Every structure is written in structure tokens, then in C-alpha cells.
Amino acid sequence: MFNSPLKRINRHICHTLIAGCCAFFAHSATADELGYPEKEELRFGFIKLTDMAPIAIAYEKGYFEDEGLYVTIEAQANWKVLLDGVIDGRLDGAHMLAGQPIAATIGYGTKGEIITPFSMDLNGNGITVSNDIWQQMKVNIPKMPDGRPVHPIKADALKPVVEKYKQQGKPFNMGMVFPVSTHNYELRYWLAAGGINPGFYAPEKGDTSGQLDADVLLSVTPPPQMPATMEAGTIYGYCVGEPWNQQAVFKNIGVPVVTDYEIWKDNPEKVFGITKAFADKYPNTAIRLTRALIRAAKWLDENNNANRPEAVKILAQSNYVGADAKVIANSMTGTFEYEKGDKRAVPDFNVFFRYNATFPYYSDAIWYLTQMRRWGQISSDxxxxxxxxxxxxxxxxxxxxxxxxxxxxxxxxxAEEFPDFTQQDGFRQPQTHFIDNIVYDGRHPNDYINKFAIGLKAGDKI
Structure with missing residues (x-):
């Protein structure tokens, strides 16, 4: 069993990946030795979320200019417009959902060769429900001695509410930001861990709704529109990045019930995406923009988040996130407010550099692929x-x-602030901090997929 052909193949692939990584450790060039950027004037896109911060900071602190790059930064209407802009060359690069370059590469949705040399952050999302749904959930949640709910709140508390809606013939609608977003997979993960089926995709049958056999119907809503959509009653809750969970608290229209840090501690979130063609044509430029982003991420986390108040002021500008600074600060400065007045310390709600947050781990990409397969976006084994x-x-x-x-x-x-590249194979150690206690090891994706009670497994098709 130990020397099975499959295990030999897996070991060979992992060793190949190790060799590929370590080959680049051999020579440490200075900036001067890297050579001039082949393309100096660049246009980058982003969505109005606090985790676009490394781009804003690299611009505002002059890190792009230090690399000889003259950058224009433009907010995009939604994730589809942003992705299309990178693929068609209108944008040279962008703040992206981690699933977007992966989905484009395998041809799910828009086809394109997108790569990422830089992971933008860890954590940063939450799941919010309307005040009405919260009141119905609350009776199912254990309380601490001071009367506040025990966290993390699992979807077990939502399940009786969903069942009541089903009995009454009412669809239970929730929002997420994009079919291949972390938010979609995190919301699905949380629901399924509580015994609620979030539905399946069947692209081979032409059904990309993701609502087949669903107990809860998930649909796409752009991040800034989440609070208003919920307030209008179109959806009963949503999964989104900041500041749009805290906005619901400030507007007194909803309650964030769980953060993605509680669903999967230190999960990878956004990436910086460029086309493979751009990296091949402008290799010095690709390295230099990555240098600037790494410096920005470090600035955001250094001295125990001491720079976050300044970052909040920058992000509050209308040309970046454009939300009230108090709303942005609620999560960016190490706290998070759940029910109104229930503010708790969450120092790692936004992580930009520590814990090797910026390194593009192969295992992070593989996790997204396992969820695409689990929910049917990848149709076959x-x-x-x-x-x-x-x-x-x-x-x-x-x-x-x-x-x-x-x-x-x-x-x-x-050097000690980076991973040890001589030992780096591109895989994180098996990760244990999930809300359902299932261990993820990126070296064994099919074994991982088969662990879930709800979701497709080996041989399954919709």
C-alpha cells in the first residue's frame, strides 16, 4: 500500500514542485540587478473592500514608484468586469478572488490564463443575517454567563429556521459575491457543517445556478450592495468581506454571526492576478510589482498593526473603499462587532503579512479546487x-x-520574515482549525473531498 503507483506519482509531483521552488533560491539579486521594468505605466483594478489595502498602500507609500512603476488604480463595478478587464488587457493586474485565476485556467466561466505571484491576505470575511433571522436563530445558541452568545456560532442554530421556511413553502435566500469566490465556498462550508445543503452546480447540464437540491438558495450580489439587498428583504443573509458586515451593524439592519477566521482559521482570501502573457512578456515588471506589494503588506502588519489607523484613513477615501472610517476601523484595527454592542477582540481578522500570508501556496489553490469539485463546478473526478x-x-x-x-x-x-525557501515545497502543513474539525492536507485532495457528509465524492455526478 505504501508504495502504490498513485503514492509514487504523488511523491514525484511533490518533489518536482519542491525543485521548482528551490531553484529560485540559488541567487539573491538586488533591485538594481533585477533590471528595469519592461512596462512602467500600469493600470490595476480592485473592488471596494478593505482587503484591497496592499494595492492602496503600495501606491500611497510610494512603493510602486520605488520600483519604477507608475500605477493608476481603478475601482471596478463587479468581479466579472474586473476579470474581463485583466483578460482583455484593459487592466494590467487586479485584486482578485482567489478562485478567479483558478476557474479561468480550468475554463469554468470565463476562460483565460491568469496567474498569481502574490497572496493578498488571510481572513477578512463574515456571514451576516437580518435582524429577523437573528432573533429566530438566537434561541438555538448557548449563552455565556454575561448573556452574550457563545462563539463560534455554527449553522446548527440556523437549521431549524431554514426548515421552518421550507415547511411554509418559502425559499430561504442568501447572498454571496461570485460563484468562485471564497465567500461562496465559506458560506457553503458553514451551512453544510450545520447539516444544511447549499445546493450543487451541474455545468454539463447547463445549470450554473448552484441551487440543485438546495435547502438554502445562494445568489450573487456585489459586495457594496449586500446591506441594501438584505434590508430590502431580497436576501436573508450574506457572506462578504469588510466593511459590508460591519455596515449592517452600523445601520442596525443585521447581525454578523460568524467570521471566516472562525470557519477556517487563517484562510487565504484574495490574490493579485495578472495574465501569464503579462508575466512572460514583462518578467522584471512582474517581480517589481510583487516587491511593492510585499512591502505594502509588511507595512500593514508591522509593529503589531500600529499602522492600521493610518491605513483606515486611506481606505476611507472615496477613490478606494469609500466607507465611513469608523466602519472600516471596526475590523481593520483588531476588533469585530457582532450583535450591536457585542464588540470582541479579533486581532487576526485581517492579516496581510504575518503567518506567511503573502506566499502563494499550491495547497491554497488546491483547497479551492476541492470545493469546486465538492459542489459540482468540476463535473467529474x-x-x-x-x-x-x-x-x-x-x-x-x-x-x-x-x-x-x-x-x-x-x-x-x-530573511526570517519569509518562509525558508530552501525547505519550501509549496504546501502548508495539514490544517486543523476548521469549524467542523475536518483536517485539510493539500497533498491528498481526493481523500479530503471524501471526508464531507454533504457534497460530491469520488464517482458522484449530479
Whole structure:
């Protein structure tokens, strides 16, 4: 069993990935040795969320200019417009949902060769329900001695509410930001862990609603529109990034019940996406923009988040997130407000640099692929080797390592603040901090998929 052909193949692939990473550790070039950027004037896109912060900080602190890059930053209407802009060349790069480059590469939705040399953050999302739904859930949640709910709140507390709506013939609608977003997969993960089926996709049958066999109907709503859509009664809750959960609290229209930190501690969230063609044509530019983003991420986290108040003021500007600074600060400065007045310390709600947040791990990409398969966006079984191959196409630690090594050589960031690249194989250690206690090991994607009570497994089709 130990020396089975499949395990030998997996070991060979992992060793190949290790060699690919470590090859780039051999020489640490300084910025001067990297060469000039082949393209100096760049246009980057983003969505109005606080986790676009590394782009804003790289611009405002002059890190892009330090690299000889003259950048224009533009807010985009929605994730589809943003993705199309990168693929068609209107944008040179963008703040992206981690699932977007992966889905584009495998041809789910819009087809395109998108890569990422830089992971933008960990955590940063929450699930919010309307005040009415919260009152119905509340009776199912254990209380602490001071009367506040015990956290994390599991979807078990929502299940009786959903069942009541089904008995009354009412659809239970919730919002997420995009079919391949972390928010979609996190909301599905939370619901399924509580015994609620969020539904399946069947692209081979032409059904991309994601609502087949669903107990809860999930649909797309752009992030800034989430609070208003819920207030109008179109949806009863949503999963979104900040500041749009805290906005519901400030407007007194809803209650965030769980953060993604509680669903999966230190989960990867957004990435910076560029086309493979851009990286191939402008390799120095790709490394230099990655250098600037790494420096910005470090600034955001350094000295125990001491720079966050300044970052909040920057993000509150209308050309960036454009929300009230108090709303942005509620999560960006290490706290999070659940029910009105129930403010709790969550220092890692937004992580931009620590815990190796910026490194593009293959295992992060593979997790997204496992969820695409779990919910039917990937229609049929794939061998483990397929998952590894896709991850290697999309996530580019080679570019990151060149950028990081040059920052080390320039004495801008110490080597110990990065992973040990000589030992790096692109996979995180097995991760245990999930709300359902299921362990994720990116080296064994099919074994992981088969662990879930709700979701497609080996051989399953819709």
C-alpha cells in the first residue's frame, strides 16, 4: 500500500514542485540587478473592500514608484468586469478572488490564463443575517454567563429556521459575491457543517445556478450592495468581506454571526492576478510589482498593526473603499462587532503579512479546487495529479521568491520574515482549525473531498 503507483506519482509531483521552488533560491539579486521594468505605466483594478489595502498602500507609500512603476488604480463595478478587464488587457493586474485565476485556467466561466505571484491576505470575511433571522436563530445558541452568545456560532442554530421556511413553502435566500469566490465556498462550508445543503452546480447540464437540491438558495450580489439587498428583504443573509458586515451593524439592519477566521482559521482570501502573457512578456515588471506589494503588506502588519489607523484613513477615501472610517476601523484595527454592542477582540481578522500570508501556496489553490469539485463546478473526478498540475500553473512562488530574495538582498525585509525557501515545497502543513474539525492536507485532495457528509465524492455526478 505504501508504495502504490498513485503514492509514487504523488511523491514525484511533490518533489518536482519542491525543485521548482528551490531553484529560485540559488541567487539573491538586488533591485538594481533585477533590471528595469519592461512596462512602467500600469493600470490595476480592485473592488471596494478593505482587503484591497496592499494595492492602496503600495501606491500611497510610494512603493510602486520605488520600483519604477507608475500605477493608476481603478475601482471596478463587479468581479466579472474586473476579470474581463485583466483578460482583455484593459487592466494590467487586479485584486482578485482567489478562485478567479483558478476557474479561468480550468475554463469554468470565463476562460483565460491568469496567474498569481502574490497572496493578498488571510481572513477578512463574515456571514451576516437580518435582524429577523437573528432573533429566530438566537434561541438555538448557548449563552455565556454575561448573556452574550457563545462563539463560534455554527449553522446548527440556523437549521431549524431554514426548515421552518421550507415547511411554509418559502425559499430561504442568501447572498454571496461570485460563484468562485471564497465567500461562496465559506458560506457553503458553514451551512453544510450545520447539516444544511447549499445546493450543487451541474455545468454539463447547463445549470450554473448552484441551487440543485438546495435547502438554502445562494445568489450573487456585489459586495457594496449586500446591506441594501438584505434590508430590502431580497436576501436573508450574506457572506462578504469588510466593511459590508460591519455596515449592517452600523445601520442596525443585521447581525454578523460568524467570521471566516472562525470557519477556517487563517484562510487565504484574495490574490493579485495578472495574465501569464503579462508575466512572460514583462518578467522584471512582474517581480517589481510583487516587491511593492510585499512591502505594502509588511507595512500593514508591522509593529503589531500600529499602522492600521493610518491605513483606515486611506481606505476611507472615496477613490478606494469609500466607507465611513469608523466602519472600516471596526475590523481593520483588531476588533469585530457582532450583535450591536457585542464588540470582541479579533486581532487576526485581517492579516496581510504575518503567518506567511503573502506566499502563494499550491495547497491554497488546491483547497479551492476541492470545493469546486465538492459542489459540482468540476463535473467529474480528477486524479490528485490534476489538482497539483493546475495549482502549479496558477500559483507562481517562483516569481514571489525572486521578489522576496531581492528585498532580502536590499535589506528591506529580513530573511526570517519569509518562509525558508530552501525547505519550501509549496504546501502548508495539514490544517486543523476548521469549524467542523475536518483536517485539510493539500497533498491528498481526493481523500479530503471524501471526508464531507454533504457534497460530491469520488464517482458522484449530479
Amino acid at each position: 480528477k486524479p490528485d495529479a490534476w489538482y497539483f498540475d493546475v495549482a502549479k500553473k496558477v500559483y507562481r512562488p517562483d516569481i514571489y521568491i525572486k521578489a522576496a530574495n531581492s528585498l532580502i538582498a536590499d535589506k528591506l525585509i529580513a
